Amino acid sequence: MSDKRQRARVQGSWAKQLPRRTVPNIQATQDVAPPAASWGGGPQQTHQTFEFQQPSKPIRAVPPEKVIEQAGDYDISHGPSGVSSLRLQPGFLAPEEADWIFSKLLSELPWSQKTNYRPGQTYDEPRLTCWYGALPYTYSHSTMAANTQWHPLLASVRQAVEQASGRTFNSLLCNLYRDGHDGIGWHSDDEASLGVKPVIASLSLGDTRVFSLRKQPPPEESGDYTYVERVRVALSHGTLLLMSGATQDDWQHQVAKEYHDRGPRINLTFRTIHAEPEGHRPGTKLRFTAK
Ligand SMILES: O=C(O)CCC(=O)C(=O)O
Structure with a gap:
C-alpha cells in the first residue's frame, strides 16, 4: 500500500496507529568497493546482488472498496x-x-x-x-x-x-x-x-x-x-x-x-435514545471509539 493511502486511512487524529509492517522478502547485499586510494579517482564502484526470500506469511490482497x-x-x-x-x-x-x-x-x-x-x-x-x-x-x-x-x-x-x-x-x-x-x-x-x-x-x-x-x-x-x-x-x-x-x-x-x-x-x-439504567455510567460503549 502506498504511504499516501496508508496515511489517508488513519487521518482521523484518534484513529489507531497501524502496526509497522516489515517486508523482508527481498534482501539487498551490498559489496562496496574499497575507497579510492586518492582524491579524484573517478566514481566509486558498487555491486548489488538480491536474494529472494520466501515471505513467512502468504501475501494478502486488500479488498477493493x-x-x-x-x-x-x-x-x-x-x-x-x-x-x-x-x-x-x-x-x-x-x-x-x-x-x-x-x-x-x-x-x-x-x-x-x-x-x-x-x-x-x-x-x-x-x-x-x-x-x-x-x-x-x-x-x-x-x-x-x-x-x-x-x-x-x-x-x-x-x-x-x-x-x-x-x-x-x-x-x-x-x-x-x-x-x-x-x-x-x-x-x-x-x-x-x-x-x-x-x-x-x-x-x-x-x-x-x-x-x-x-x-x-x-x-x-x-x-x-x-x-x-x-x-x-x-x-x-x-x-x-x-x-x-x-x-x-x-x-x-x-x-x-x-x-x-x-x-x-x-x-x-x-x-432513538433510551433512558440509561439506574447506576449506569452515561455514554458507555460496547467498544471504545471516540467521535
Ligand atoms: O455526517 C455524517 O454523514 C455522519 C455523522 C455521524 O457519523 C454521526 O453523527 O455519528
Missing part, C-alpha cells in the same frame, strides 16, 4: 452480529426544498463546538453540533444536555423521515461541517443509550461529502484494519441514508477531512 451510488437497499455484511444494512435514497428532498431547509438551519440552529475527552486529553470536535431530545446524549465522555425546543422545521423534517423509513425517532444530532477541514473520525454509534441494533436515519444538506464505512476486523487481526472490507457512499444535498441491523456492531463510519475546497454541509442524524 465498494461504492454505493444508486438508490436501494444494501446488505453490506452477514455476521458476526447479524445482517448489516444500508438504505440509500438520493433526492429524498427536492433540490429547492433542500436549499431552503439548508439555509434556514444554517442560520437558525444554535450551533456550538463540543469539547470531548479521552485519557489525558481534551479536544474540540472539528465540526459544530446541536442536540434535540428529551434525554441528554453522552459520547466521548461529554454530554449534550436534553433540549425539547425542536425548531419547527426540524419537527416537520423528522415527520417526513419517519414516514419514509417506517421508524420513529425521539432525538436528533445535528452536525455542521463548515468546510473540508471539518470531519468526524472513525466510530460506531453504539452507546448503550441507543439500544441494541439501533436504526439511524441520516439526512444530508449542502455540499457533498464522502461517508466511508469499514468493517470491524476479526479478533485475530488485533485491531489492524488493513484487510477489512470498506464501503463508500457520496452523500449529496437532499440524500437520506438509513443504517440498520448490525451496522453499529460490525462496522465503523467516518466523514474524513478533505484537503480541497468544500462548502458547508449539514447532517441530521435521527436516533
Whole structure:
C-alpha cells in the first residue's frame, strides 16, 4: 500500500496507529568497493546482488472498496452480529426544498463546538453540533444536555423521515461541517443509550461529502484494519441514508477531512435514545471509539 493511502486511512487524529509492517522478502547485499586510494579517482564502484526470500506469511490482497451510488437497499455484511444494512435514497428532498431547509438551519440552529475527552486529553470536535431530545446524549465522555425546543422545521423534517423509513425517532444530532477541514473520525454509534441494533436515519444538506464505512476486523487481526472490507457512499444535498441491523456492531463510519475546497454541509442524524439504567455510567460503549 502506498504511504499516501496508508496515511489517508488513519487521518482521523484518534484513529489507531497501524502496526509497522516489515517486508523482508527481498534482501539487498551490498559489496562496496574499497575507497579510492586518492582524491579524484573517478566514481566509486558498487555491486548489488538480491536474494529472494520466501515471505513467512502468504501475501494478502486488500479488498477493493465498494461504492454505493444508486438508490436501494444494501446488505453490506452477514455476521458476526447479524445482517448489516444500508438504505440509500438520493433526492429524498427536492433540490429547492433542500436549499431552503439548508439555509434556514444554517442560520437558525444554535450551533456550538463540543469539547470531548479521552485519557489525558481534551479536544474540540472539528465540526459544530446541536442536540434535540428529551434525554441528554453522552459520547466521548461529554454530554449534550436534553433540549425539547425542536425548531419547527426540524419537527416537520423528522415527520417526513419517519414516514419514509417506517421508524420513529425521539432525538436528533445535528452536525455542521463548515468546510473540508471539518470531519468526524472513525466510530460506531453504539452507546448503550441507543439500544441494541439501533436504526439511524441520516439526512444530508449542502455540499457533498464522502461517508466511508469499514468493517470491524476479526479478533485475530488485533485491531489492524488493513484487510477489512470498506464501503463508500457520496452523500449529496437532499440524500437520506438509513443504517440498520448490525451496522453499529460490525462496522465503523467516518466523514474524513478533505484537503480541497468544500462548502458547508449539514447532517441530521435521527436516533432513538433510551433512558440509561439506574447506576449506569452515561455514554458507555460496547467498544471504545471516540467521535
Ligand atoms: O455526517 C455524517 O454523514 C455522519 C455523522 C455521524 O457519523 C454521526 O453523527 O455519528
